[in-house]
Amino acid sequence: MPKELWKGNEAIAEAAVRAGLEAYFGYPITPQTEVLEYLSRRMPELGRAFVQAESELGAVNMVYGAACTGVRVMSSSSSPGVSLMMEGLSYIAGTEVPAVLVNVMRGGPGLGNIAPAQSDYNQAVHGGGHGDYPRIVLAPASVQEAIDLTVLSFDLAEKYRMITMLILDGAIGQMMEPAEMPEMKPVHRQDFDWATNATMGKRERRLLTSIYLNPLDEEQTNLRLLNRWKEVQANEVRYKEYFIDDAEIVIVGFGTAGRVALSAVRTAREQGIKVGLLRPITVSPFPTERLSQLTGQARAFLVTEMNMGQMLDDVQLTVRGRVPVEFYGRPGGVVPFPDEILNEIKRINSAPTAGHTDARDAWLTRMTAQV
Amino acid sequence: MQKEIIIAGFGGQGVLFGGQVLAYAAMDTGKDVTWIPSYGPEMRGGTANCTVVIADHEIGSPLVKNPPLAIALNLPSFDKYESLLAAGGTLIVNQSMVDRSAQRNDIHVIMVPCNEIAEEIGDKKLMNMVAMGALLSALPEVSVKDVEKALEGHLPARHKHLLPKNYEALKRGFEHAQKEWDKVPA
Numbered sequence: 001m002p003k004e005l006w007k008g009n010e011a012i013a014e015a016a017v018r019a020g021l022e023a024y025f026g027y028p029i030t031p032q033t034e035v036l037e038y039l040s041r042r043m044p045e046l047g048r049a050f051v052q053a054e055s056e057l058g059a060v061n062m063v064y065g066a067a068c069t070g071v072r073v074m075s076s077s078s079s080p081g082v083s084l085m086m087e088g089l090s091y092i093a094g095t096e097v098p099a100v101l102v103n104v105m106r107g108g109p110g111l112g113n114i115a116p117a118q119s120d121y122n123q124a125v126h127g128g129g130h131g132d133y134p135r136i137v138l139a140p141a142s143v144q145e146a147i148d149l150t151v152l153s154f155d156l157a158e159k160y161r162m163i164t165m166l167i168l169d170g171a172i173g174q175m176m177e178p179a180e181m182p183e184m185k186p187v188h189r190q191d192f193d194w195a196t197n198a199t200m201g202k203r204e205r206r207l208l209t210s211i212y213l214n215p216l217d218e219e220q221t222n223l224r225l226l227n228r229w230k231e232v233q234a235n236e237v238r239y240k241e242y243f244i245d246d247a248e249i250v251i252v253g254f255g256t257a258g259r260v261a262l263s264a265v266r267t268a269r270e271q272g273i274k275v276g277l278l279r280p281i282t283v284s285p286f287p288t289e290r291l292s293q294l295t296g297q298a299r300a301f302l303v304t305e306m307n308m309g310q311m312l313d314d315v316q317l318t319v320r321g322r323v324p325v326e327f328y329g330r331p332g333g334v335v336p337f338p339d340e341i342l343n344e345i346k347r348i349n350s351a352p353t354a355g356h357t358d359a360r361d362a363w364l365t366r367m368t369a370q371v
Numbered sequence: 372m373q374k375e376i377i378i379a380g381f382g383g384q385g386v387l388f389g390g391q392v393l394a395y396a397a398m399d400t401g402k403d404v405t406w407i408p409s410y411g412p413e414m415r416g417g418t419a420n421c422t423v424v425i426a427d428h429e430i431g432s433p434l435v436k437n438p439p440l441a442i443a444l445n446l447p448s449f450d451k452y453e454s455l456l457a458a459g460g461t462l463i464v465n466q467s468m469v470d471r472s473a474q475r476n477d478i479h480v481i482m483v484p485c486n487e488i489a490e491e492i493g494d495k496k497l498m499n500m501v502a503m504g505a506l507l508s509a510l511p512e513v514s515v516k517d518v519e520k521a522l523e524g525h526l527p528a529r530h531k532h533l534l535p536k537n538y539e540a541l542k543r544g545f546e547h548a549q550k551e552w553d554k555v556p557a
Contacts, residue, residue, distance in 0.1 A: 005394055005406070031410060114410070175407040175433050176391065178398040256433075263431030337436040
């Protein structure tokens with residue numbers, strides 16, 4: 001297919017349609033609304049289900065119901081709306097049904113603002129709903145990647161019977177880039193052996209539930225989820241590297257923060273600084289193994305995020321003090337410019353870091369002096 | 372090669388569409404390109420802007436602090452981007468909407484009476500294409516022909532009858548800017 005100029009949000013919507021999305025339930029919220037708006041036109045055109053629910057609570061529970069029947073289903077929202085969905089997400093996880101949720105993140109907490117942010121990393125990767133459950137989280141950094149990962153998210157959700165989230169910030173949702181859409185696939189409803197999709201009197205009844213009143217049964221369920229997660233960790237880690245071969249300073253950044261860092265890396269390279277970029281595409285599962293390998297090569301890591309240092313904790317857990325880790329973040333809906341990250345690269349390059357200072361504390365001190 | 376362009380003006384002046392046409396032209400000639408709008412509440416009645424980045428490699432940041440190229444279609448945008456423009460850069464200013472001359476002397480400021488030229492062509496809405504034509508005089512990576520083709524290829528069918536006037540607007544803007552460049556001492 002030839003490349004077309006696609007807006008991130010609309011590209012995600014069309015990619016989902018082409019991946020066989022049969023039902024969408026959502027509620028408008030900036031900077032995500034174009035996903036819903038696009039599908040409100042496109043889904044009825046194809047005779048598929050579109051519902052603008054009464055709220056995000058309604059939407060996520062409609063997703064839950066549809067997911068139990070084994071159809072491809074998704075919702076999308078932005079930070080405050082995703083918070084409302086967390087109870088439903090936990091039920092979906094506990095019931096072990098596949099569902100896709102897109103979070104086009106904005107500045108927070110609370111009502112916050114509608115500017116691009118990565119403030120929901122922890123909610124998506126570590127927290128959110130209650131209970132012990134793993135989930136897959138994909139972080140596109142371009143419109144093309146948003147398309148590809150939307151398609152992948154349905155496959156992963158079904159393969160592992162697991163929630164798959166796409167987290168992107170408002171910038172990727174709103175921007176246009178040339179991108180190639182996949183071919184339109186006919187809806188292929190898989191005959192899952194767990195789906196409650198009507199027996200038609202031809203088979204045994206099935207039961208889907210997240211209730212395990214006997215703690216030993218719940219424990220078995222938790223362990224089953226963890227074993228499945230081990231497979232995800234072994235098979236589904238994805239990342240992209242730039243200028244990494246001889247890099248002595250390695251930046252770790254995802255989504256927009258990652259691509260802004262790429263601009264800084266290019267300029268630093270022109271100035272002879274050996275710096276590279278590791279951009280996680282799956283933030284859950286995290287590229288732990290690769291990052292761990294890089295501790296043998298890098299003399300410092302710089303984590304860049306559009307938050308107060310959420311992925312930073314995962315990097316530090318992996319690096320385990322073997323190499324100094326530094327942090328640069330812009331929270332609240334501020335997108336860093338490349339020169340800010342370039343300044344950090346130069347600082348680290350010229351003055352070896354102590355390594356025993358807390359990365360977030362050191363950043364906060366520098367920010368306080370600056371702002 | 373990488374070039375960043377900011378187009379700014381009032382909502383309704385065709386700021387976002389102008390940027391998209393430029394993005395299409397860049398894409399159709401095989402370049403990587405990003406287009407990103409200001410999408411905040413300022414869209415509703417206030418100033419609007421978009422940033423277009425054109426490159427021959429994978430584009431990093433879609434936003435730029437000090438662009439080498441900008442179009443200011445109104446006075447608030449002139450005030451804002453005259454100070455933000457990178458030294459040596461070029462700022463295309465819609466002269467019809469500003470009441471002052473340039474203050475910086477380390478950038479090129481090209482004044483174009485976009486509204487008047489558009490009205491001469493017969494449609495004041497073409498003002499953004501006049502400015503676009505002027506911009507192309509400082510952006511050799513994209514030609515007037517490339518933008519014409521982009522308009523032809525991507526303008527909705529119901530607007531196809533407007534193509535000749537759009538071409539005229541691009542040409543007039545480009546020519547006006549060329550004359551301004553001729554006045555710049557070598």
